[in-house]
Amino acid sequence: MTDTLDRPTETHAFQAEVSRLLHLMVHSVYSNRDIFLRELISNAADACEKLRYLALETPALLGDDGNLAITLAADPAAKTLTVADNGIGMTRDELIENLGTIAKSGTKAFLKAVGEGAKSSNLIGQFGVGFYSAFMVASRVVVTSRRAGSDQAWTWISDGINGYDIRPAEGDEAPARGTVIRLELNDESTTYADEATVERIVETYSAHVPVPVTFVKAGEDAKALSDGSALWAKPKSEITKEAYKEFYGNVSGQWDEPAMTIHYKAEGRHEYSVLLFVPSMKPFDLFDPARKGHLKLYVRRVFIADDVDLLPHWLRFARGVVDSEDLPLNLSREMLQHNPVLEAIRKNVTSRLLSELAKLAESDAAKFAEIWEAFGPVLKEGLYEDAERRDELFKIVRFRTTASGEATRTLADYVAGLKENQTKIYYLLADDPARAAASPHLEGFAGRGVEVLLLTDPVDAFWVRTALGFEGKPFQSVTQGASDLDAIPLVDAAEPTPDAETATGTVALVARLKELLGDKVSDVRTSNRLASSPSCLVAPEYGPDKQFEKIMARHQGAAPFGKPVLEINPRHPLILAVVAKLGGDESLVEDAAVLLLGQARVADGEAPDDPADFGRRLAHVLEKALGA
Numbered sequence: 358m359t360d361t362l363d364r365p366t367e368t369h370a371f372q373a374e375v376s377r378l379l380h381l382m383v384h385s386v387y388s389n390r391d392i393f394l395r396e397l398i399s400n401a402a403d404a405c406e407k408l409r410y411l412a413l414e415t416p417a418l419l420g421d422d423g424n425l426a427i428t429l430a431a432d433p434a435a436k437t438l439t440v441a442d443n444g445i446g447m448t449r450d451e452l453i454e455n456l457g458t459i460a461k462s463g464t465k466a467f468l469k470a471v472g473e474g475a476k477s478s479n480l481i482g483q484f485g486v487g488f489y490s491a492f493m494v495a496s497r498v499v500v501t502s503r504r505a506g507s508d509q510a511w512t513w514i515s516d517g518i519n520g521y522d523i524r525p526a527e528g529d530e531a532p533a534r535g536t537v538i539r540l541e542l543n544d545e546s547t548t549y550a551d552e553a554t555v556e557r558i559v560e561t562y563s564a565h566v567p568v569p570v571t572f573v574k575a576g577e578d579a580k581a582l583s584d585g586s587a588l589w590a591k592p593k594s595e596i597t598k599e600a601y602k603e604f605y606g607n608v609s610g611q612w613d614e615p616a617m618t619i620h621y622k623a624e625g626r627h628e629y630s631v632l633l634f635v636p637s638m639k640p641f642d643l644f645d646p647a648r649k650g651h652l653k654l655y656v657r658r659v660f661i662a663d664d665v666d667l668l669p670h671w672l673r674f675a676r677g678v679v680d681s682e683d684l685p686l687n688l689s690r691e692m693l694q695h696n697p698v699l700e701a702i703r704k705n706v707t708s709r710l711l712s713e714l715a716k717l718a719e720s721d722a723a724k725f726a727e728i729w730e731a732f733g734p735v736l737k738e739g740l741y742e743d744a745e746r747r748d749e750l751f752k753i754v755r756f757r758t759t760a761s762g763e764a765t766r767t768l769a770d771y772v773a774g775l776k777e778n779q780t781k782i783y784y785l786l787a788d789d790p791a792r793a794a795a796s797p798h799l800e801g802f803a804g805r806g807v808e809v810l811l812l813t814d815p816v817d818a819f820w821v822r823t824a825l826g827f828e829g830k831p832f833q834s835v836t837q838g839a840s841d842l843d844a845i846p847l848v849d850a851a852e853p854t855p856d857a858e859t860a861t862g863t864v865a866l867v868a869r870l871k872e873l874l875g876d877k878v879s880d881v882r883t884s885n886r887l888a889s890s891p892s893c894l895v896a897p898e899y900g901p902d903k904q905f906e907k908i909m910a911r912h913q914g915a916a917p918f919g920k921p922v923l924e925i926n927p928r929h930p931l932i933l934a935v936v937a938k939l940g941g942d943e944s945l946v947e948d949a950a951v952l953l954l955g956q957a958r959v960a961d962g963e964a965p966d967d968p969a970d971f972g973r974r975l976a977h978v979l980e981k982a983l984g985a
């Protein structure tokens with residue numbers, strides 16, 4: 358073989374992120390190094406599928422070699438392992454772009470997670486980290502590639518430390534088409550030149566890639582390791598759990614245990630196979646603004662695209678394959694976008710996934726809870742975006758509520774527990790469950806045993822405004838509008854009705870507070886929403902919930918819709934004490950007005966309007982109280 362080092366060479370440095378990744382790879386001594394092979398085989402299979410797709414339009418790209426295949430060759434004496442494919446190959450620029458930089462969002466997220474202290478060994482096991490994992494086992498990697506249809510092949514060489522060299526490849530060295538990756542194994546990794554090791558790894562991780570894999574040992578005949586047949590086309594009875602898991606790993610680049618596997622063949626107007634997985638672990642790009650799905654579209658076993666929306670955005674966590682028997686192979690981009698067959702498939706797959714989720718919720722609550730924990734906030738986007746699916750989604754959505762403890766409840770559970778005269782489904786929007794549970798707005802509801810949904814995902818503020826209700830019961834924010842709790846009886850004792858004198862005093866206090874607070878509030882009123890707190894703020898009847906306003910202000914800088922309403926608790930000793938000061942120590946009443954408003958804001962997690970004034974008045978009141 359020609360020594361590639363004799364050729365004119367150009368040396369390039371790695372992008373800084375690549376150097377970091379490589380360093381991590383090489384030093385993550387606990388990680389499972391076997392996975393490098395699954396990554397290289399996965400890339401080789403992708404390259405073959407890409408070529409198969411492009412050749413639909415340009416058959417000449419295949420030339421006289423239409424049998425796409427992956428060949429592994431091991432040479433224990435030379436301590437090398439080679440992964441070759443006759444797929445699409447790479448041009449010189451592509452070699453530089455693909456093997457010298459990191460474009461993948463997953464890898465960036467991986468680096469970020471490692472930077473934030475996650476154990477790299479675990480992460481490498483869970484994610485596809487790609488080509489660079491070759492440097493875990495190789496002291497030098499030589500990639501020689503010829504792009505299909507190109508008359509020039511190129512060689513890329515690197516030790517994974519000092520950047521890489523790139524030069525033209527010639528003669529025997531250059532493949533007729535595709536990519537040959539030769540790993541010069543490091544001293545700790547010579548086992549990867551053993552047939553048994555390679556066979557075991559392929560069996561574990563790559564037995565169902567959709568391109569055949571063969572193994573060649575120096576001087577021996579080739580041996581088939583896998584036939585490249587499509588797993589999804591096989592009958593379910595022939596597929597083991599392990600095979601599904603391995604296929605899931607390859608199709609998703611994630612190596613967690615799938616939480617749910619759905620495999621079926623649709624027959625009728627349209628014929629297609631579906632093999633879907635719901636991961637158990639959140640993919641890193643779950644909240645990527647593009648909200649892209651990740652199902653792969655095949656037509657009669659030929660890979661067509663992985664960016665077709667085969668599911669709505671709010672089911673983007675699902676991974677897998679849809680293989681149509683009816684679509685033409687030469688689908689243009691436009692046809693992919695507005696295709697009635699795809700539209701019908703999308704509808705069907707969406708319904709199937711939702712019904713399987715509902716079934717799982719019935720049959721295995723713990724497993725469903727795992728899925729809900731990971732993807733609940735994404736599923737809830739559907740409540741907002743897909744009114745047609747809302748009722749189906751209402752059957753599976755789960756909520757933390759004031760009655761749920763650490764578990765979750767369904768809307769059906771909620772409605773089954775409605776109290777006498779309760780006509781609404783009450784909810785509280787908040788940033789986090791602990792803060793939600795401590796909100797003073799809940800006191801009056803707790804006193805009546807009325808359950809309140811604690812909605813703490815940002816998307817909640819959106820869907821709950823547009824959803825009309827569940828089983829005829831409208832949704833009602835506990836921080837908005839006048840509370841209508843009067844009709845619902847208290848759990849313990851009847852609330853003492855204030856005597857006439859106190860009632861008159863309260864009316865006078867409300868009037869005085871309105872005067873003192875002026876345009877800081879839109880109204881002041883008494884409330885039965887409160888029990889142990891003296892005051893709280895609520896949003897006016899019409900207009901957005903306060904939490905919704907907060908979210909809009911955070912994300913879009915939107916100005917508040919209107920001033921809040923200050924509600925006071927007419928039974929609270931503090932309020933009664935302030936009533937007693939009316940017409941007496943006016944400075945204390947003024948302090949009380951500012952403090953009641955300020956503490957209501959603090960309870961909502963906000964600062965008082967004028968923190969300095971609030972602080973001064975608080976000090977003043979404390980001095981008096983403590984007799985300073």
Ligand SMILES: Nc1ncnc2c1ncn2[C@@H]1O[C@H](COP(=O)(O)OP(=O)(O)OP(=O)(O)O)[C@@H](O)[C@H]1O
Pocket residue numbers: 396400401404442444445446447455456461463485486487488489536610
């Ligand atoms: N055998 C190959 N043939 C053609 N191109 C390849 C081959 N191996 C790698 N590449 C190119 O290099 C790029 C980077 O590969 P890498 O394995 O790092 O990430 P990836 O394959 O894009 O991501 P993932 O592993 O998550 O699928 C690939 O996207 C592909 O364009």
